[in-house]
Amino acid sequence: MKISILLIAVLSIASVSNAQKFFTKTGKINFDATAPKSPENIDGVNKNSICVIDSKTGELQFSVLMKGFEFERALMMEHFNENYVESDKFNKTTFKGNITNNESINYSKDGVYPAKVKGKLDMHGQTKDIETEGKIIIKAGKVQVTANFNAQFEDFKIAIPQLVADKVAKFAKINVDCTLDPLAK
Amino acid sequence: MQHSKLYYIALLSMLLMADAAKAQDLLDLVDTDKPKKEVVKNAFKSIRVINGHSMEFLSPGTMDFRILHRFGQLNQPNNFGGLDQASMRLGFDFGLTRYLQFGVGRSTFKKEFDGYIKLAPIRQSTGTHAFPATIAFVGGMTLNTLPYADPTAHNYFTSRIAYYGQMIIGRKFSEGITLQVSPTIVHNNIVPLANQPNDVYAIGFGGRLKMNKRTAFTWDYYYLINGIQKDAANVPLNYNPLSIGVDIETGGHVFQLHVSNSAGMNERAFITETTGSWEKFDVRLGFNLSRIFQISHKK
Numbered sequence: 134m135k136i137s138i139l140l141i142a143v144l145s146i147a148s149v150s151n152a153q154k155f156f157t158k159t160g161k162i163n164f165d166a167t168a169p170k171s172p173e174n175i176d177g178v179n180k181n182s183i184c185v186i187d188s189k190t191g192e193l194q195f196s197v198l199m200k201g202f203e204f205e206r207a208l209m210m211e212h213f214n215e216n217y218v219e220s221d222k223f224n225k226t227t228f229k230g231n232i233t234n235n236e237s238i239n240y241s242k243d244g245v246y247p248a249k250v251k252g253k254l255d256m257h258g259q260t261k262d263i264e265t266e267g268k269i270i271i272k273a274g275k276v277q278v279t280a281n282f283n284a285q286f287e288d289f290k291i292a293i294p295q296l297v298a299d300k301v302a303k304f305a306k307i308n309v310d311c312t313l314d315p316l317a318k
Numbered sequence: 319m320q321h322s323k324l325y326y327i328a329l330l331s332m333l334l335m336a337d338a339a340k341a342q343d344l345l346d347l348v349d350t351d352k353p354k355k356e357v358v359k360n361a362f363k364s365i366r367v368i369n370g371h372s373m374e375f376l377s378p379g380t381m382d383f384r385i386l387h388r389f390g391q392l393n394q395p396n397n398f399g400g401l402d403q404a405s406m407r408l409g410f411d412f413g414l415t416r417y418l419q420f421g422v423g424r425s426t427f428k429k430e431f432d433g434y435i436k437l438a439p440i441r442q443s444t445g446t447h448a449f450p451a452t453i454a455f456v457g458g459m460t461l462n463t464l465p466y467a468d469p470t471a472h473n474y475f476t477s478r479i480a481y482y483g484q485m486i487i488g489r490k491f492s493e494g495i496t497l498q499v500s501p502t503i504v505h506n507n508i509v510p511l512a513n514q515p516n517d518v519y520a521i522g523f524g525g526r527l528k529m530n531k532r533t534a535f536t537w538d539y540y541y542l543i544n545g546i547q548k549d550a551a552n553v554p555l556n557y558n559p560l561s562i563g564v565d566i567e568t569g570g571h572v573f574q575l576h577v578s579n580s581a582g583m584n585e586r587a588f589i590t591e592t593t594g595s596w597e598k599f600d601v602r603l604g605f606n607l608s609r610i611f612q613i614s615h616k617k
Contacts, residue, residue, distance in 0.1 A: 154344070156347070156348045158348065183345065183348060185344040185345055185347060185348055186344075187344055192344055194343070194344045194345045196345050196349055200356065205615060207377030207378070207379060207380050207413075207610075207612060208377070208610045208612065210377075211359065211360065212569070215359075215360050215531070216531045216532065216567075222493075294532075294569075296569055297569045300569075316347065316348065
């Protein structure tokens with residue numbers, strides 16, 4: 134009898150820990166790689182980024198389909214996929230990391246919490262450690278994640294030919310803005 | 319006692335299972351989408367292999383401004399390798415949807431206008447409902463605007479018009495290799511010789527071998543099933559057009575540099591009126607310059 138109570142308790146804990154995960158499939162990630170004197174803007178946005186947070190452990194993961202980036206000009210999108218990130222070979226960029234100050238974030242209380250994130254960015258077949266500061270905004274049971282960081286193309290073996298160096302910068306400013314819902318499972 | 323032991327084992331295994339679930343990647347919990355249908359793009363860098371249409375389509379809302387040059391024959395003396403003279407075509411091509419494109423052009427050769435519509439019922443794709451090849455159809459016409467050879471005769475406007483129809487079956491086999499076959503019919507409303515057929519059937523072959531991200535080797539050949547004319551001494555008056563070239567992409571432009579035995583730059587001209595012979599080295603240098611403009615912006 135005692136043991137069956139224990140069993141129920143274990144089961145309910147398990148289900149509670151599931152509810153502590155948040156996710157989205159419509160996260161917004163945009164990048165800007167416009168060189169200082171470029172006549173045109175080199176930027177793109179992906180509105181279908183996947184993001185998952187485990188509020189208990191502070192684990193934070195992103196997955197972005199490279200072909201999902203939208204550009205102002207169709208040719209730019211083609212060149213991005215074919216010549217720079219080689220989307221047919223490396224279709225996804227992922228980030229797997231942790232919120233290092235997770236204990237200071239109260240996911241059940243509305244508020245704006247500064248968050249430090251550390252993890253590995255895997256893009257174009259290369260993995261690089263990334264550390265940045267962002268914000269976690271809790272509002273009405275939803276978790277909004279915002280962050281900015283730079284990625285150097287050299288680190289990811291993305292070659293920018295001399296011919297376009299006056300337009301395309303050596304790094305991309307990456308801007309993350311995702312609103313996550315509780316993961317019901 | 320027996321029972322509680324069983325319970326403990328059950329409990330232990332459940333805990334282990336919970337642990338295993340935790341070790342699983344977080345993303346696997348949500349990233350369960352199957353790959354969507356996706357059209358295979360960049361089979362060629364441009365909408366023309368060299369002379370003939372390629373299996374590639376313009377992106378919707380873009381315009382391709384094309385400047386084509388064909389220089390004089392390389393084997394002519396005192397002609398700076400043919401560069402002293404040039405024939406050209408200006409073209410504007412528009413992408414309407416991923417499956418529909420049209421274009422117009424004007425050539426100096428015979429002061430000819432041309433226009434076409436290109437439609438792909440099926441494009442090569444991956445993911446769900448994938449298809450291994452692109453099947454496209456092209457319908458076009460050309461209009462000669464030279465003065466009538468004999469203005470005193472009763473001339474018909476329709477005699478200046480020719481039509482062509484083409485089917486393109488192409489496949490991008492890998493990032494580096496693309497091949498296509500294009501059965502074509504060209505109909506001339508009027509032909510200069512009495513024994514010359516009005517309908518010329520040809521099969522086009524085209525391909526690309528990508529050398530690196532920005533350059534590719536291309537070739538384009540049309541085999542004429544009928545329509546090769548011969549003079550009294552059985553010497554051919556026209557030949558199958560063969561062009562060999564290199565595509566260079568510079569970011570904003572695509573340059574297609576090539577050597578060809580054909581001077582014509584529309585289907586009627588290069589299929590039925592290629593007078594140069596590769597054997598006699600009657601070949602010319604030429605280039606296509608393509609610049610794509612975004613004309614409609616999606617917001």
